Amino acid sequence: MMGVVDKIKELDGAKITIQRENRIFVDVDKDRVIGTLYSLKLMGFHQLSVQNVVDRIKDGKFEIFYVLYSHEYKINVIVRTWVDRDNPVIETADKIYPSAHTWEREISEMFGIKVEGNEDCGKPFILENWKDIPPMRKDFDSVKYSSEHFVFRHSEGENE
């Protein structure tokens, strides 16, 4: 069991932090992500549980993380990488983990991240004829949008 953790440590260009016995963070910069994912899959992390984005608006970055899991070793490995917020571009991981295809479509629609190699990213996925900026970004003001588009009911009387 320990063998795997040593192997993860040897990953080049990766900063490893073991938060718990079965949760290991691997921080990699943008262009080494695909290589790391591939080597982790060879080690036995066959399942991509989640691929999503955290909007670090303070330091102007998108944090993209891939949660991998191995049924054999019962360990979660979270590969993290950072992309700047102005023109966020990442490489698709659906060649290694097919389920990443749908995650990337959601990320590109909700955060406006451009994913190279995933041809379905431009297509409408969840939102129907949405004109505004991607809604999940922190700089999108949801309250302002909803008060503009929807009329609130005044509590005191019928506003018909």
Next chain:
Amino acid sequence: MERMTEEQVKTIANMLRKRSLWMIHYCTGCGAMELPPTMTSRYDMERFGLAPYVTSRQADILLITGYLNVKTLRRVITVYEQMLDPKYVIGFGSCALNGGVYWDSYAVIKQLDRYIPADLYIAGCMPRPEAIISAFRHLMELIDSGKADGYKRYKRNLAYYKENQRKVLG
């Protein structure tokens, strides 16, 4: 004499519509979980002549059970327009009244009756089966007294409803 029989026909028709209400099995929000116990042995709404039906052509009541986001609104409007005429809409829970906990969401509409005419609202963040059954009984009284005329309102100011719908759906 002619007007009087017209009146009698209307009352008989309303009495019949009250006794046999068919509900379309279209669960739009989280309130749909309250319907199974209402339909089955525990609370048994069939005692009052209510029965779940599948297609919009056969149904009289459309239940908006919980929050209604923009995508579902488009489908709900199609279903509503496909239903045959004496039709009633019941809004479940606070989400149909004023958006409820999703008041700040970019996707959830805040007022049901701006888009389709709602005859009745049931308060509560998902009303319990007893509340649903009392709502049905209240709807029966409305039908009997002829006040449940949401479908007439929809026909009368169709432009108003269509305008609101177009503004939201785009």
Next chain:
Amino acid sequence: MNMSLELLLATPFIGGLLTYIGGKVHRWVRNIFAVLFSLLTLGEMSLFYNTTFKGDVWGSLFGSKLILQTNPITWLFLLIVTSISLLVIVFSVDDMKHEEDHIVLDSYYMQLLFVEGAMIGIVLAGDLITFFMFWEIMSWTSYFLIVHGGKKSMDAGYKYIIMSIIGAYAMFVAIAMIYSKAHSLVYPDVALVLSQSSPTFTIWIIILLGVGFFVKAAVMPLHTWLPDAHSEAPSPVSPLLSGVLIKMGAYGLFIIFYGLMSANLAKNIMPSIFSTPVLLYIVQWLAALSIVLATFLAIMQEDAKRLLAYSSISQIGYVVLGLATGTSLGVAGGLFHALNHAIFKSLLFLAVGAVIYRTGTRNLSDLGGLVKKMPFTFVALVVGIIALAGVPPLNGFVSKWMIYEALLQKKEVFLLIMAFVGSTGAFLYVYRLVHSIFLGQLSQKHENVKDVPILMQIPMWVLVIATVIYGIFPGLAMDVIVKGMKMFGFAPIAYNLYGFPQGSTMGALKVINIASVLMISFVVAWIFFLLFSKSRKVSQYDNYAAGQVVTPELKYNYSFGFYMSFGRVIKPIFKISIERIYNYWVDAAKIFGDYYMRRVYTGNLETYNSYIVIVVTIAAAAVLLGGKIW
């Protein structure tokens, strides 16, 4: 005025030549000639309505007289031949307009009239030589008609003509055997010969003649040519093929069983099971098998005309089953079903032809929703399918009912069960036909389809009226049939204009009551329907799709593989297919041909010379030694 049979026989042939010549003059002259001559033949034929027997010799060949004769049974088949040919010609005036090539159309009309003439010749024939002569003319001219249908129809025609030739050879051998015994091939003499000769000889004759007629009547083992020929033939020719041509096979069977072989002859020369001679019993089982299997095949078809072709096989199975029962009710049922099937099957093929004329395709999954655009053709097709399924007020029902009664009286229950299964199965493929073409969503490309021109609608309306008349008043046809069967030694059946009174059969039937009660209850239900609020028309896109908006591009129509689930039930039955067995034999013959024949015909000149030298020497030696080799 006493119309001579020769004139009746000659009119279509003369007409054919004149139309061909007329075609050279002008298109319309040819069309008018074609219609005129077929109308003339119909008129001449109707003059023979109640002549019980009229026969005259029109020549002699190899010492045997050539006779033309007519009796009510032949009149029945004459009615089928002439009326359907007239309607087909009227239908093809407009339908074949797309064929620009002048020569092809002239020859097409000529062949139509020649086929009609040949079939009249078969029916009128009083002796086997005329019968066989016109049988060959019919095979050849119908081959030319099938081949008009374009590239694929060439192979269909090729398969058709090969099987017809095999059948014709079998018949020829039988006729030769009879001739070697009797030197006169007139029916009564043939019957005399058969009754005197040894049982094996008679059985061989019947089997050989039967093979020829089974090929033409497409009974199960020899049916493989029919689906290709009927579906690839041009649309006006298919009704002629399946409405009339396969009835000639049925007429042939009738002639063998009851013309050449007197009724009791069959009983004493072969053992009989369930009171029917064993040969007839085998024929009954073949017919019943072809009913059931052809219905299963028809249910799984994706192409309208192949579906109708397979249904023709199953319906002709009813006719053969009726003929082979032997009792007067069964044979009358078989003959009546031959007439009914000619009417409603031609109606169905004409309606499908009209749809092909307008939409250009006959693939069931491309069509849909044409009821809004082609209402008249829809009514014609619905009447046709109701008749085919055997639903009471229309004509398919009475004849099937007679066949069922006959089988029930003879206690042949398993045949009856298979006949019923065939008729319930008919419900399935019959509804498939009308649903995939006319109901469901109208696709964009058929948006501007109009109904067919008047000239194509007239034949359909004539057949619709005929279906209704023969359905409600079966007595009209029964008069002819019963009078004819009396001549062939059958007990008369108790019948009246509307059906069968209580005594004669196991249950009574009065179709007029069924039809009138249905009409009254329909009117009552309709008035009751109109009492309530009017219903507004709704477009086909305003449809329940669980809330989704249906748009024109969405193909929102269920028609491909309509009975997929049923197909899974009957899949094991189709592991063995006669088609594959035949193809296997064909390939085997080809291999044999290549391998052994190559040895004989080596292709170089010296071997051929040596063959000639050898043959000449043998011949010379034979002549010298007195010339008695065989």
Next chain:
Amino acid sequence: MVKMILIAIGAPLVAFAIGLSFMMIKRKIVARIQRRYGPTIIQPIYDVLKLLVKEDNISHGVIFSLGPIIAIAGSILAVFFIPMAGFSMLTGSGDLIALLYIMAIGSLGMALGAGDSANPNASIGISRALTLMFGYDLPLVIIVISVALQYHTTNLSDIVAAQANGNWTLWTLPLSAIVGFVVTYGALGEHPFDIVTAPHEVATGPMVEYGGKHLGFLMISHAFHIYIEIALFVDLFLGGASNILIFYLKMFAVFFIMIMFDEVLPRFKIDDAVRFYWKWPTVVALISLIIVLVK
């Protein structure tokens, strides 16, 4: 003559009343089985009347509206050909074989109407209905033949007369009676065989686009259908009845047993239903047929 007119008007109404009463009792008993109270006893009447007085009705075309009308016309026609409680209606002009085809007129009319509603659910529903009909028709035909051979007649009123004093076909041909029960069960489309209008799979099959007065008409024709199927079973196997009460009691007994099976069995898949019908019921029916032939 007056008796004729009385029968002509009375028979369909009585048939409709009997069919409707069975629908009422069925909903009440099914509710009781599921340990709940169930609607008022006359709920189906409210349902049908409510549907008929709907203000707005839609139609997809002439054939769509003709469907329910032909369904009712076919059912009324079939009612006249089944001996009802002592009156042998029109059996003089149409025997058992004719009746099998007459019962098909109603379903053919409804199939045409439902097909015209241009909805794939309806087409799937009809293809299932016809496949199921093909399934249960094989055993039905075998038992019809065995009954006809048993009494040497296909005239229904003679068959009823032959079973007069107590010796019902149930006792003489028990196997055929069992197969007859299973076939009637399938023909009615009760729960295990409600593949045709399975609400969860094909959204009530052929009735998907029918609403308002069209659906009301279809429910009326369903009531007729229940009467026809069960009356045929009673006439063939339980010896018909001399007066209306005994006739009703016999029919109710048959229907009550059917309800017992109703809520217990899971629904068939369509090709399994056909396989089921072509396996055991057909074998049992053939055995009883051979018995009749031998006897």
